[in-house]
Amino acid sequence: MADFKPKAIIFDLLTALLDSWAIWDAAIPEDENSITTGQAWRKHYLEITYGCDAYKPYEDLVRQSAKDVGLSPSAPQTLLERIDEIVPWPEVPEVLAQLKGLGYKLAVVTNCSNELGHRAISNCEKAVREMTDMKDFEFDQTVTAEESGYYKPNPKPYRDTLQKLDVAADEALFVAGSSMDVPGASDVGMRVAWHNHVGLPRWNERVPWREGKTLGEALGDVLN
Template sequence: MTAPVNFQPKAIVFDLLTGLLNSWTVWDASIPSSERHIASGQTWRKHYLDVTYNIPGHTYTPYEDLVRRSAAEIGLSSAAPMSLIKHMDDIKPWAEVPVILEQLRKQGIKLGVVTNCSNELGHRMISNVEKIVREQTEDKEFTFDVTVTAEESGFYKPNPKPYQDALKKLGVEADETLFVAGSSGDIPGASNVGMKVVWNNHVGLERKNNVLPLREGRDLKEALGDTLN
């Protein structure tokens, strides 16, 4: 399903770890070679998502604890989460992201990030994205307008509060805003607060609910569609 051609948002809010970043390869690389018969990085990451989305009320629990818990529950040792947390700075944006963020900024669209992450790790990774955009484009002063972490909000997505916090900081209404989901749970989460939602489904995740995004793409350009001028 495609987004309405005439919808040009005042703001776009992104999921960080899948909507903007290719975090999946780092999860895979963090599993010791001696444990790769137990689970793949994708299996571990999917289980982490399930653990996070099933927290009662989605109340914030330290992100690093959930990473460790999800690893232990599928039989991985503590070495895997220790390696993952250590190498979070190695996570890079999807290849198309820097140019697209530059283009959206030229269009005058406010840009924000809502991430299910701790303050420390979230802001570090967002700073890395900003640095890469500045290095790879002509926008040498690029920064996001707003960042909201789960720790700051007190809740994990898809609880409404992180999305609402971003809207308040951006100074826009929900129906003026497009949310770029990275995982299936973000689709009803952002939709329920009134945002229009597209899904950057780079890794081909299965949809786990009946709420459809306006558009689903296998890269950010395809997901944004007509929003890009």
């Protein structure tokens, strides 16, 4: 595979960098575990979000997805209350610190509200500072769906992030958390690496530039 050295790397947040799957399982009340799994609920939520286009309150989409799969209102309420418990995948802090040390601009674009998105971003940055030698780590730019006015895969959130970073699409690498981001980021001109940590199936026929079970595997030579 040919070398590619971007100027900037843009990440999906809640799947590519953070293990948000665990909290969806934990949010389901014990007496409702027979109704559905956290993964099934989360997959339905992703379908709703990626089909939404113009921004609607993120919290409403979480509640709608829970209702659609038969869960009571307590499940999404618990999920939203526990957003601060979402932590990065084990290798993520070291990889982010390494990328920053190599001089890459780093950004996040997330299908989330401003409040919850920035809380999750702050938790990720805090983990990097606490678990590595990079004590001043911060992302260079962040964009939420609420800020952009649209949910991915609408092109606007990706383009807003590129504009904030002041880089062209062909100078950036997008790291997807689900295959739904692959066509969205590709269509604005970015190469896409898919960090498929939980082994999700492809939901479309678009093939990423790279795919890996860990963030390091997904990035490949970009880390060198």
